[in-house]
Amino acid sequence: MKTTPDAAPNMQDAKATGRDTRTAVLKRSIRTNVPLRKTFVQANAGGDSRHGPLKKFVTGRDLRGLKAYLLIVAACSNGDNGWSTTHDSMVWARMLDILETANDQSARTGAWRALIRLRDRHKLIDCRRSGTKITVTLLREDGTGKPYERPLGDTEEDRYLQIPATFWTTGRDEQLDLPGLAMFLVVAREKNWSPFPLEKAPEWYGWSADTHERGLNKLLALGLAERREKYITAPLAPAGFTKTYQYKRTAAVQPRKAKKTVAATQ
Known part of the structure; x- marks a missing residue:
């Protein structure tokens, strides 16, 4: 055959x-x-x-x-x-x-x-x-x-x-590109729902506000970060308040809980 x-x-x-x-x-x-x-x-x-x-x-x-x-x-x-x-x-x-x-x-x-x-x-x-x-x-x-x-x-x-x-x-x-990876580490460094103002990027981290913004937008686009609005009282602002954004990592990239080992029963 x-x-x-x-x-x-x-x-x-x-x-x-x-x-x-x-x-x-x-x-x-x-x-x-x-x-x-x-x-x-x-x-x-x-x-x-x-x-x-x-x-x-x-x-x-x-x-x-x-x-x-x-x-x-x-x-x-x-x-x-x-x-x-x-x-x-x-x-x-x-x-x-x-x-x-x-x-x-x-x-x-x-x-x-x-x-x-x-x-x-x-x-x-x-x-x-x-x-x-x-x-x-x-x-x-x-x-x-x-x-x-x-x-x-x-x-x-x-x-x-x-x-x-x-x-x-x-x-x-x-x-992730370079701005995205950098901002992933920045967001991971802070508590959930922290603000990351663009104007503070040069002073706090040493890169431009544009890099900062592109990195945050990359995380949002990939579903690696969430964003919410936060209103802050501002007596001297025309509206009496200002709006800012807060961010946190999504569940996909949050630290994992270590698996517990179960002792064998006799």
Whole structure:
């Protein structure tokens, strides 16, 4: 009896995507939510400036670097390997979606350069190479170059926001441009239904009111933030009040509650 040979295996169909790689990294770190010190987004009041390290990514138009940094925090902040993680440079390239637009060697180089920027320009990580392997170690989120410690939230400098792992595993990160990702972190830093006035953006965060507005509109368009009107008494205004807007993250990107483990009954 004549048989039909099996179709030739297709390596391309089996190849992991960037999202596959990010998901695998998050599963290995065993995190439901990723902690990030609030000082990365905005410095605490009382200093010379309210600008946090996030400002440099926005004004430098470094979306790849910002995405890389957030992934490194997700991969390293459980502390199992001394706040470090090691991958082949090709895995780093795929994790950062560099392989989509570059050949293998260029992708390896692009991944290393992105990590070097985080080390030398931002002082947020340390990194080293051994052959094709790259090891990255977290430093403190405030850009001081100090060693990383897990934030506990018991002091003002140690307060942190949380990003759910599903932000990456469901592809929410892939939808955001640089203003959108920056404003996602800004909204996540504050309590639900906080105002983010456009005119305060240069003073509070270090970027323009236009960038601020575009980021907020991006979050609303993608269903990652909600907005409501708030009326404030203003005796000297013609109408006697002014209108402002308040924002909060939608349920899709709120921190997840850790699953409770149920003890086995005997």
